[in-house]
Amino acid sequence: xxxxxxxxxxxxxxxxxxxxxxxxxxxxxxxxxxxxxxxxxxxxxxxxxxxxxxxxxxxxxxxxxxxxxxxxxxxxxxxxxxxxxxxxxxxxxxxxxxxxxxxxxxxxxxxxxxxxxxxxxxx
Numbered sequence: 520x521x522x523x524x525x526x527x528x529x530x531x532x533x534x535x536x537x538x539x540x541x542x543x544x545x546x547x548x549x550x551x552x553x554x555x556x557x558x559x560x561x562x563x564x565x566x567x568x569x570x571x572x573x574x575x576x577x578x579x580x581x582x583x584x585x586x587x588x589x590x591x592x593x594x595x596x597x598x599x600x601x602x603x604x605x606x607x608x609x610x611x612x613x614x615x616x617x618x619x620x621x622x623x624x625x626x627x628x629x630x631x632x633x634x635x636x637x638x639x640x641x642x
Contacts, residue, residue: 528636
């Protein structure tokens with residue numbers, strides 16, 4: 520089992536920034552991709568970004584357009600999501616996830632999930 524704990528969500532004004540953190544514990548591995556998804560009320564869960572810590576390969580959701588950056592601290596088993604130029608449409612619950620193999624963009628590609636952290640962007 521892998522346990523994930525997210526932090527860093529909150530309320531921010533449009534144009535502002537937030538950094539989310541996700542720390543993994545348990546049967547984790549640098550080979551396992553770690554990623555972020557988000558889900559706004561009434562919408563499906565959406566892929567944000569993922570990184571495979573063993574080789575540093577990163578992928579991003581199509582909407583990111585350079586505003587968000589995923590990074591990692593291998594010594595801490597932690598990945599970060601730096602979010603800049605936030606807009607009200609970025610308001611959602613952001614969840615960290617770990618895959619045992621494939622670094623895909625679908626929630627079904629991921630096996631373990633954190634509890635999520637709320638990000639609210641005011642206009």
